[in-house]
Amino acid sequence: MISAKAPGKLYIAGEYAVVETGHPAIIAACDRFVRVSIKESSDFGSIYSKQYDENMLHWKRLGHRMVFDNRDNPFQYIISAIKVTEEYVETLNKNLKTYDIIVNSELNSSDGRKYGLGSSAAVTVATVKALCEFYDIDLTTMQLFKLAAIAHFEVQGNGSLGDVAASVFGGWIAYHSFDRQWLANARQDVDLVELINLKWPNLKIIPLTAPSNLQLLIGWSGCPASTSNLVDRVELKKARNSELYTDFLRLSKECVLKIVKGFKSSDLKMIQKNIEINRTLLLKLGEFANVEIETPKLKELIDIADHFGGAAKASGAGGGDCGIVIIDKDDNIEDLIRDWNKHGIKLLDLKIHNN
Numbered sequence: 001m002i003s004a005k006a007p008g009k010l011y012i013a014g015e016y017a018v019v020e021t022g023h024p025a026i027i028a029a030c031d032r033f034v035r036v037s038i039k040e041s042s043d044f045g046s047i048y049s050k051q052y053d054e055n056m057l058h059w060k061r062l063g064h065r066m067v068f069d070n071r072d073n074p075f076q077y078i079i080s081a082i083k084v085t086e087e088y089v090e091t092l093n094k095n096l097k098t099y100d101i102i103v104n105s106e107l108n109s110s111d112g113r114k115y116g117l118g119s120s121a122a123v124t125v126a127t128v129k130a131l132c133e134f135y136d137i138d139l140t141t142m143q144l145f146k147l148a149a150i151a152h153f154e155v156q157g158n159g160s161l162g163d164v165a166a167s168v169f170g171g172w173i174a175y176h177s178f179d180r181q182w183l184a185n186a187r188q189d190v191d192l193v194e195l196i197n198l199k200w201p202n203l204k205i206i207p208l209t210a211p212s213n214l215q216l217l218i219g220w221s222g223c224p225a226s227t228s229n230l231v232d233r234v235e236l237k238k239a240r241n242s243e244l245y246t247d248f249l250r251l252s253k254e255c256v257l258k259i260v261k262g263f264k265s266s267d268l269k270m271i272q273k274n275i276e277i278n279r280t281l282l283l284k285l286g287e288f289a290n291v292e293i294e295t296p297k298l299k300e301l302i303d304i305a306d307h308f309g310g311a312a313k314a315s316g317a318g319g320g321d322c323g324i325v326i327i328d329k330d331d332n333i334e335d336l337i338r339d340w341n342k343h344g345i346k347l348l349d350l351k352i353h354n355n
Contacts (some may be wrong), residue, residue: 004129005033007353008107008117009166010218010324011316013259013278014175016285017252018160021179022202024256026263027166028173028216031353032106032115034122036078036130039100047075049103061098064090076155077120078103081127084151088192089135099134101127115220115348116321121163124152139196141355144168145205146196150187153180165205170355172210174260178203210352211266215329217310218348219340221297223320244288251281272311272326279313286318293318300343308336322348 007029014025045066047057057075059068066082078101086096103126107119125148132139132147139147145168149161160177178200186195210216255274262270279294279302286293294302298314301323305312310327323345327333337347 001037001039002130002134003035003037004126004133005035006122006125006129006167007170007355008032008034008115008119008122009163010117010216010322010350011162012172012324012326013275013313014252014256015282015314015316015318017249017256018162018175018177019158020177020249022176023249023253024174024176024204024260025160025162026172026208026256026259027162027175029166029170029353029355030117030218030350032117032350033353034103034105034107034119034126036123036126037102038130038134039102040134041098041100043098045098045100047078047101047103049075049105051103051105051108061096064096077124077152078127080155081124081148081151082131084147084154084192085128085131085135088147088196089131089137091191091193092137094135094137097134101130103127109220113222114321116316118163118167120156121148121152121161122167124148125164125167127151141168142205143196146200147192150183150192150195153183154187168355169205169207170353172208172263172352174204174206174208174256174263176202176204206260208260208263210263211268211271213329214268214271215327215331215333216352217305217325217327217333217336218315218350219301219305219323219325220346220348221295221301221320221323222344222346223295223297242288244284248281248285252278255281268326268328275311275313275326282314282318291319295320297343297345298323301340301345304336304339304343304345307339308333310336 010028012026017023018025045059059066107117128148149164162175165175182201255277258274282293302312305325310325312325315322315324
């Protein structure tokens with residue numbers, strides 16, 4: 001049996017703006033994982049997840065196609081990862097096989113609620129990694145990102161793919177989103193071997209090293225959010241035509257690049273100041289786009305962190321899920337955590353995962 005894992009992620013800064021080509025975000029991989037195991041089988045294959053006990057999906061090979069018993073399933077990202085990876089396998093003139101896939105995710109709470117750690121990206125990356133090992137294919141880190149990004153994009157359609165980058169590269173990264181319309185067009189005209197070796201317009205993924213005195217705290221609001229729905233609801237068609245949205249993009253980029261500068265110069269105060277600026281920018285975006293990015297529970301999380309000297313904001317699209325706090329390691333966080341607990345905010349035991 002072959003196994004692979006991929007970490008979850010946390011957005012630190014640059015949300016919403018990063019869906020626009022060339023705009024940056026700071027993202028970190030965390031030490032909660034999706035694990036995918038593959039075992040060759042004979043006539044029929046299956047996809048099973050411990051998180052979806054009642055939904056084992058059976059399939060068979062019909063020539064080069066996979067034929068599924070039903071289409072009502074929770075495994076669309078896994079299936080997309082399989083299809084894209086096997087398309088790549090075929091371009092290398094390798095024979096396709098039948099196999100069982102077992103998925104186990106640590107990215108949810110014990111009662112199955114999502115923390116907002118990018119489970120769809122992590123399961124896509126882990127599936128591509130496991131299949132490449134299963135078919136004895138060596139990929140560079142960037143090639144792995146591109147294959148997984150294609151698979152994820154073909155399901156979701158509207159994301160930046162930054163969560164895929166974090167899951168592939170690990171650690172802290174500065175991610176500049178590529179032109180997804182270019183990818184959609186190239187997907188029609190270019191085979192996968194060529195596509196994952198091409199330079200993708202505007203794509204940049206830069207590993208970052210955090211200052212030694214930086215501590216990251218993650219608080220969970222207890223309310224799962226849907227990133228794709230929130231991004232849709234920003235009403236970008238209307239917002240793109242507004243001066244407010246143009247200003248938001250410009251200021252978000254300036255802010256994120258200053259955070260990158262803070263990482264490179266180990267300047268915690270610069271990072272904290274711009275985390276707070278990014279929070280303000282996102283709140284203004286929420287106001288003119290009529291989206292609740294910062295729920296009352298997230299506001300409590302942030303206000304408490306601010307009281308104890310941390311710089312805090314919602315992580316990701318907001319509307320629920322997690323908030324992040326950047327604080328000095330020398331600061332006493334026990335009172336902060338105690339106040340969080342009083343307000344029903346759970347400190348997640350997460351650390352940055354470096355691949």
